[in-house]
Amino acid sequence: MALLIYGMINSVVLALYAAGFSLCYGISGLANFAHGAFYILSGFTAWNLMNAMGLPFYLAAPFSVLITAFMGFVFYWVFLLRVRGIPLAEVIVTFAAGVGILELLMWKGFYGMRYSLPLFMRGGVEIGPVAVDYQRLFVLVTGVGLVLLLWLFVHHTKMGLAFRAMAQNERTALSVGIESDWVGSLSLALGSALAAVAAMVVLPLGMMESAIGLEVLIYALAVAIVGGLESTPGMIGGSFIIGFGQVAAARYIGANWMIIVPLAAIVLVLAVKPSGIFGKFKELEERV
Amino acid sequence: MIKEESRYRRKRLDRGIKARADTIFVIASWKDLTYLFLPRAVPVIALLILPLVLPAYWGKVLVFACVYGLLALSWDFLGSCGLFSLGQALFFGMGAYLAGTLNHYFHVPPILTIPVATVGGGILCAALLAPVVRLKGVYFAMITLMLPLLLRKVIDTTGVFGGTHGLPSLSPLPGETVAVYLAIIGFLTCLFIFRSVGNSDYGLVLRAIKDDDRAVMSGAINIYWRKIQAIFISGAVGAFAGALMTHHFQFLGMSAFALDYSILPVAAAAFGGPGTFAGAALGSMILVPLSESLRALGGLRVAIYCAILIVSIIALPEGIFHYMARKYHQFEKLVEVK
Numbered sequence: 001m002a003l004l005i006y007g008m009i010n011s012v013v014l015a016l017y018a019a020g021f022s023l024c025y026g027i028s029g030l031a032n033f034a035h036g037a038f039y040i041l042s043g044f045t046a047w048n049l050m051n052a053m054g055l056p057f058y059l060a061a062p063f064s065v066l067i068t069a070f071m072g073f074v075f076y077w078v079f080l081l082r083v084r085g086i087p088l089a090e091v092i093v094t095f096a097a098g099v100g101i102l103e104l105l106m107w108k109g110f111y112g113m114r115y116s117l118p119l120f121m122r123g124g125v126e127i128g129p130v131a132v133d134y135q136r137l138f139v140l141v142t143g144v145g146l147v148l149l150l151w152l153f154v155h156h157t158k159m160g161l162a163f164r165a166m167a168q169n170e171r172t173a174l175s176v177g178i179e180s181d182w183v184g185s186l187s188l189a190l191g192s193a194l195a196a197v198a199a200m201v202v203l204p205l206g207m208m209e210s211a212i213g214l215e216v217l218i219y220a221l222a223v224a225i226v227g228g229l230e231s232t233p234g235m236i237g238g239s240f241i242i243g244f245g246q247v248a249a250a251r252y253i254g255a256n257w258m259i260i261v262p263l264a265a266i267v268l269v270l271a272v273k274p275s276g277i278f279g280k281f282k283e284l285e286e287r288v
Numbered sequence: 289m290i291k292e293e294s295r296y297r298r299k300r301l302d303r304g305i306k307a308r309a310d311t312i313f314v315i316a317s318w319k320d321l322t323y324l325f326l327p328r329a330v331p332v333i334a335l336l337i338l339p340l341v342l343p344a345y346w347g348k349v350l351v352f353a354c355v356y357g358l359l360a361l362s363w364d365f366l367g368s369c370g371l372f373s374l375g376q377a378l379f380f381g382m383g384a385y386l387a388g389t390l391n392h393y394f395h396v397p398p399i400l401t402i403p404v405a406t407v408g409g410g411i412l413c414a415a416l417l418a419p420v421v422r423l424k425g426v427y428f429a430m431i432t433l434m435l436p437l438l439l440r441k442v443i444d445t446t447g448v449f450g451g452t453h454g455l456p457s458l459s460p461l462p463g464e465t466v467a468v469y470l471a472i473i474g475f476l477t478c479l480f481i482f483r484s485v486g487n488s489d490y491g492l493v494l495r496a497i498k499d500d501d502r503a504v505m506s507g508a509i510n511i512y513w514r515k516i517q518a519i520f521i522s523g524a525v526g527a528f529a530g531a532l533m534t535h536h537f538q539f540l541g542m543s544a545f546a547l548d549y550s551i552l553p554v555a556a557a558a559f560g561g562p563g564t565f566a567g568a569a570l571g572s573m574i575l576v577p578l579s580e581s582l583r584a585l586g587g588l589r590v591a592i593y594c595a596i597l598i599v600s601i602i603a604l605p606e607g608i609f610h611y612m613a614r615k616y617h618q619f620e621k622l623v624e625v626k
Binding site: 025031033079082083087088089091092093095096097099100103104107214218221222224225229256257258259260262263266267270271 | 367372374416419420426427429430431433434437438439441442444445446447547551554555558588590591593594595597598601602605
C-alpha cells in the first residue's frame, strides 16, 4: 500500500518535472536544456517575492509562474531565434544558458538550508496504514489536474491546435498561417511555466538550492528517454516506470539504490528499443 | 571621407601557394616553405619550449590547457561525424576511474594504467553509447549529458571506488617535467593525427555522415559502425586525458565526472571554430589560461564560459580559427573603383 501511494506520488513528481521539457520538444523540436534552471529560478523568484516584497505565498507562486513563462518567452526571442534550425547551436545555447543560470545562482549564495518555500497545507491524513501529508496529496492532485488541463488545452483551444499542427508538420502549419516563431516562443513559455508550476508544488517538500536544477533536468531527460521523446503517453509511462522503480528499490534494496533505477532503465531501454518505449519515429530510417 | 570610401574597395585575393598547395604539393621557394610550415611549426615549438621558461604555477596551467585541449579535440572529432556530445566528462571520468582503480586496488604502475585506461575507456564508452548512434537529433546530446551526472550520483550514493572520499595517494608520474611533456606530446600528436585523418578518406566519410547520412548509407557504408569507431577514438582520447590527470593529481574522486569537463571543451571548440581541430586546440589554449586568471571570481567562472559560449555561437559561428586562416591565406588591398 505504501509502495502504491508513494510510488504514485513519486511518479507524478517525475511527470511534473518532465512535462515542460517534453511538451516544448514535442511542439517545436526545441530541446530546452535550460529546463532545470528555469525550475530553480522560479523557486528563487518566489522566495524573493515573499521575502523582499512581503507577498504571501499564494500570491507569490502564480506571479513567479508568470515571470518564469515570460523569461522563457524572452529567452526565445533574444537568443534562440538567431540559431533556430541549427540543432547543434540550439542545444549548446540552451545548455549553456541553463548552466550559466545555475552557476550564477550558486555564486549568489543560493544553496544551503536557508532557502525554502512554505507548504500550502500542513498536516496529514492516514490512508489505511500509510500516513501521507497533505502537500504530497496536493502534488498528486496538481499533477493529475495539470495533465487533464493540458489535454483540454491542446485538443480544444485554438492555440493548442496550432501547437499540435506545428508538432505534426511545420511547413504545412506555416502555409495555413501559423507563425512558427510565435508558436516556438509560446511553447517555450508554456514549458517554462510548467517547470515553474512543478517547482511551486514540489519545492516545499525539500531543500531549494541550485544543484537541484541539474537533478530536475536529469530526471526530465531520463523520463523522456525511457518513454520516448515527443509522446505524451511516453512521458507519463516513463515517469511511472522510473517512479515506481525508485520507490520499490528504496523499499526492498535500500535508499542508496534509488539513483541506480533511472540509469538501469535508460541502459535497458537503449539496448532494447533505442527510441524509447512509446517512441514513434526517431529511428534513422524512418526519419521524415 | 564618404567620397573616398566609395572610390576604393577592398580586394581580396588568395595567395598563389594556397591555390596550388591545396591540391598538389609544389614547393617553389623558401618564402613558400615558410608560408606553409610557419603556422604549423610555431605552436609546436612554442609548446615544447614553454614548460622550460614558465614558472611552476603556469606550468600546471599548461597541463590543464593540454588536457582540456585533448577533450576539445575529442569533442570536435565526434562533432565531425555529426554526433554532438554534451558530456566529455563521461570519457574523462571513464579514463580516470579505470586508471585510478587499477592503480589503487591492483597496484599497476602508471606506465601500464594509462594505456590500458586509454583503450579500455574508449571501448567502454563505445559500448555504452553504441545503441544511441541509431537515433537522430538531440538524443546523443541528452544521453551524453546525463550519463556522467548519473554515474557521479551512483558513485556518491553507493560508495563504490572510494565514494565521496575518492581514492587518495595513487602512484605519481615520474616527475613534474614528465607530466607536462606527456600532456603536451599527447595533445600535439592527437592534434596532428586528427588533422591528417580529417583530410583522408576516412575523415571524408565521417564528414559525409554529418552532411548526409542517407547518401553515405546508399554508398554501402555501414554508418553505425563508423560512428561507433568515432566514439571509440574520441572516447580513447578523452580517457587518456582522464588517466593522465588522475596520476598527475595522485587522486581520484567524483570530480572526474564534473560538469566543467563537459562545458569547457564545448566552449573551447565553439570559440575556436568547430570542424578544424586546430580551432578546438586554439580555443582551449586561450580559454584555459583566461579562466586561470579569472580564478579570483570563483564560481562565476563557469557562468563566464557559458556567456562566451552563447556569444560565440550567436555572433561568431565560424570561430576565430576560420577567421584567422582566411586572413592568412588572402592578400587584402584597397583598389580604386573605376
